[in-house]
Amino acid sequence: MRTFLTMLGIIIGITSVILLMSLGQSAQDYILAQVQGIGSNLIIINPTASSSSSKFQPPSAVLGVIIKTLRDNDIAALKREPAISAVAAEVRGISRAVYGNNDTAVTYVGVNTDFITAVNITTSRGVWFDQNDIDSLNHVALIGKNVAKNLFGSADPIGKSIRIKNLPFQVIGLLSTNKGSLFAGDLSDVVIMPSSVAQKQLQGIDYYSVFIVKYNDRYDLNFVKSRITEVLMTDHGITDPNKADFQISTQDDLLSILGNITSILSIFLTSIAAISLVVGGIGIMNIMLVSVIERTKEIGLRKAVGATNSDIRLQFLCESVILTFFGGAIGIALGAGLSYLAYVVVNKFGGIVWSFALPLNAVLLAVIVSSFIGLVFGIYPAGKAAKKNPIEALHYE
Amino acid sequence: MIIVKDLVKNYVDDGTVTAALAGVTFTINDGEFVAIMGPSGSGKSTLLNVLSFLDRPTSGEYSFNGKEIEELNDQDLARVRNKQMGFVFQSFNLLSRATVYDNVEMPLLYEAGIPVSKRKALVEKAIASVGLTEKIAAEAGSLSGGQKQRVAIARALVNSPAVIFADEPTGNLDSASGAQVMQILSDLHRAGHTVILVTHETYTAEFSNRIIRLRDGRLESDAPVAKQRDGAGQFFK
8 A cells, every 4th residue: 555655646647747648649639630621732821910020920810900901802813823723711700699589609600612612611411502692692501510409409400590690591501520620610609601791791891811722733832822922912012022911821831830839738738747756756765765764674684694785775776666667657557548538528528529649659758757766766765775784774673 | 714813893982982892812613503602791792793794893803714804895795694604683584574485585686696496496495494394485474483583594594604693593482492493503503504603591502512701892711512511510600
């Protein structure tokens, strides 16, 4: 029992480290899947404040600046480029959707028809709207599963009319998956409608918040980026590239930024967890010191029968390392178990596709770190044991 | 052979020097059974500690089988203790939660190069020689006092030492167990081992063939057991 309690600090520390590294990896995998899920050969264009010297800057909305430069004429200009096959555009807002006595908070996303082809969003039932619906400002909508559940319960929503900002929308389809949610948000609470309706009738604007450009495989990415830059700068009347009022980023850029963010978060959280390992190590040292005192007679006996100081030091160091090694092994098993539990719970109740990941480097790191802690925190007690005088030790009571 | 000449051992405590041994000289030949006797504080335990290489003398000469103690470092002393000495203590000094086998095996763990199979054979032979084969897998803590001391003797024997040092080996035993232990030590002596026994009991000293008496750190007498009896065969106190 005391051995287990001695190991507890290490067990908790390693469990935390493994759990955080495992969840961190799962989060990275999730983000990767999300970004890849929106389709391939995509370039994202965000409006942004001009004259920035940094490569990446946040979209203008984040800075509280409304940039109105992404418009229909930009879409038309971009689509004239042979390298570009589609220019998806969206505008979004938050409102409440009402059906009868039921209402629910939704994110409405106005999109053009290219959005449907460029971004991988599918329907479980119903149909998408077409260009005619956009041109005619038809009030049609596709809704996410939470919206359907909150407004209609178990009833079939297709063909029924919901109200958003007092405007009626006929439900023509149900969104099926969360893929592409990087742009559409959590699709469960989303209502997708023609961009023209969202712009003109819900927000009273004529610009978009983001473009997603799909380009042909046979063109080089950098060439396409340079063409987009040239077209938009010409369209916006800008000559100095440093004053561009848009920012071009690719899936790789996004993956890199998001990967960096999750890595930094993982390292930060793992570092905090590692503090508990130090506390665990101090616990090990404490118990080993008690053990040295309790086993004084044994130390004296071992020296009497021929053990050298090095033999005694090695024995106590080995015991310390074995303790922390097994503590680490239990911690790895517990951490992996909790991560797997999170995987089961998130998949079952969270409504998102979450993978279970146990990085090999995390396991190796845990084994090495736990053994190293045993070594470091075992040195002092082992040294004390080795220095004991055999005669005094033999007569210790 | 053990040769001791003008052996002095002083202890210093808070600047006060106490002479535990104040110039002791004697020789013990191979195969002798020597009892060291004397009242409390006479220096017999100190002498045993020095003779068994657990402690170093302050001055004087000590030669163990041709090795001068002053020429040996701590590692050498440990090696000699491991290969040429066996220890039996008054309080047994067994690892109570370890088995009889593990206790007896201990000295062999510090001797490099013994194959596992040979180690096993040596341990089993030592345990058999003290009549505890049936207890080989028992926890040492579960044994009686006499059995524990027999395990300690097996441990002292396992590396076939030249000399066995026994410090009050019957001090914690009833008379029947004590007699059994002394009989085993006597048998070991007959088998060729040198036995050096520290005791204050005349009964156990009678198993030896020579008694060295100490008083106040000095040699009071050194004579064969036969010369320590009066005309009626009673032991001199």
